[in-house]
Amino acid sequence: MALENGEWTGSSSCRFPFWNNRRYPTSGPDGFDKMYLVHFSSEDPQSSMERWAGRVAVVTGASSGIGAAIAAELTKKGLKVVGLARRVERVQELSKSLQSATGKLYAVKCDVSNEPEVLAAFKWVKDNLRGVDVLINNAAVAYDTSLTGGSTEELKKMLDVNVLGLSVCTKQAFQSMKERGVDDGHIIHINSIWGHVPPGEIYAMYCATKHAVTALTEGLRREIIKLKSKIRVTSLSPGLVKTEMPPKEMLESRPALDAEDIADSVLYVLGTPPHVQVGRTFYTQTTASHVIWHWVRPTADLEVVEGV
Numbered sequence: 001m002a003l004e005n006g007e008w009t010g011s012s013s014c015r016f017p018f019w020n021n022r023r024y025p026t027s028g029p030d031g032f033d034k035m036y037l038v039h040f041s042s043e044d045p046q047s048s049m050e051r052w053a054g055r056v057a058v059v060t061g062a063s064s065g066i067g068a069a070i071a072a073e074l075t076k077k078g079l080k081v082v083g084l085a086r087r088v089e090r091v092q093e094l095s096k097s098l099q100s101a102t103g104k105l106y107a108v109k110c111d112v113s114n115e116p117e118v119l120a121a122f123k124w125v126k127d128n129l130r131g132v133d134v135l136i137n138n139a140a141v142a143y144d145t146s147l148t149g150g151s152t153e154e155l156k157k158m159l160d161v162n163v164l165g166l167s168v169c170t171k172q173a174f175q176s177m178k179e180r181g182v183d184d185g186h187i188i189h190i191n192s193i194w195g196h197v198p199p200g201e202i203y204a205m206y207c208a209t210k211h212a213v214t215a216l217t218e219g220l221r222r223e224i225i226k227l228k229s230k231i232r233v234t235s236l237s238p239g240l241v242k243t244e245m246p247p248k249e250m251l252e253s254r255p256a257l258d259a260e261d262i263a264d265s266v267l268y269v270l271g272t273p274p275h276v277q278v279g280r281t282f283y284t285q286t287t288a289s290h291v292i293w294h295w296v297r298p299t300a301d302l303e304v305v306e307g308v
């Protein structure tokens, strides 16, 4: 890609053939007059997924929706994927459907809000597959619990799964990478648009847990840099996605993404060269009122250019 007269020309090989040799606007259609644009190498990010073949990814919440889609795509890309969930039989079924894939999906029963179960799951990974190279922190629960009269148990459950569960899995994955000298590992948090905008009158605690994920992403990134590690940290923030999580009436009345769209973004993020760190990425359905906005920082020598 090159910047010509304030516009990017897609002259390098892009994973989306449609965009090759086209001009990209430096401002989005919704009035974003500044976007952070990245000058990638000419290497096709899709093909660089090849470097992950044979490596080990743990996906939490692999029994449905986005987690199942991510687990399936990573397995097709040749990774050894460990899918954690309470409904482990669903992950086993998914694994059976992926028997012709170059990778393998292993189903491990685990409630991420139960620390001993998380430790046992990561021990299983260590004993059977040596350790973790990629962690996808996807498991979450969302209850529309009232702050002024709702169930404390539900409020606590959201914090236990979405915040503490994610943090315990992160710690175990980082330690697994560190003890094996893995310096190109990647930790991806499946966040939400609601992790960046203030909550409205619904789902306030769920929004709070996703805001926590935003803070935890940046905190982890900085802690990892301080430890002089090049393990990458990414937060992916979808808008509405067609899964079992959102209420039916919400899905019927608003534009929504497919779970596979988020899985595709995981492949994209993992496939960027090791010196590129995609920090936060927002995804919405095209007709929703946001543009896709990549916020990217260099880990070493990436050229980041601010558009005009």
Ligand SMILES: NC(=O)c1ccc[n+]([C@@H]2O[C@H](COP(=O)([O-])OP(=O)(O)OC[C@H]3O[C@@H](n4cnc5c(N)ncnc54)[C@H](OP(=O)(O)O)[C@@H]3O)[C@@H](O)[C@H]2O)c1
Pocket: 060, 061, 062, 063, 064, 065, 066, 067, 084, 085, 086, 087, 088, 110, 111, 112, 113, 137, 138, 139, 140, 141, 142, 161, 190, 191, 192, 193, 237, 238, 239, 240, 241, 242, 243, 244, 245, 246
């Ligand atoms: N759908 C959306 O509109 C949307 C939008 C933005 C962000 N997200 C985020 O995307 C992620 C995936 O959500 P989804 O839409 O795919 O929802 P989903 O279809 O309801 O899937 C949630 C997954 O989390 C797992 N899970 C829940 N509690 C768990 C626990 N205690 N231990 C282990 N696994 C647990 C579930 O597995 P078990 O029940 O089998 O344990 C299930 O596999 C979440 O982080 C969510 O916040 C979703």
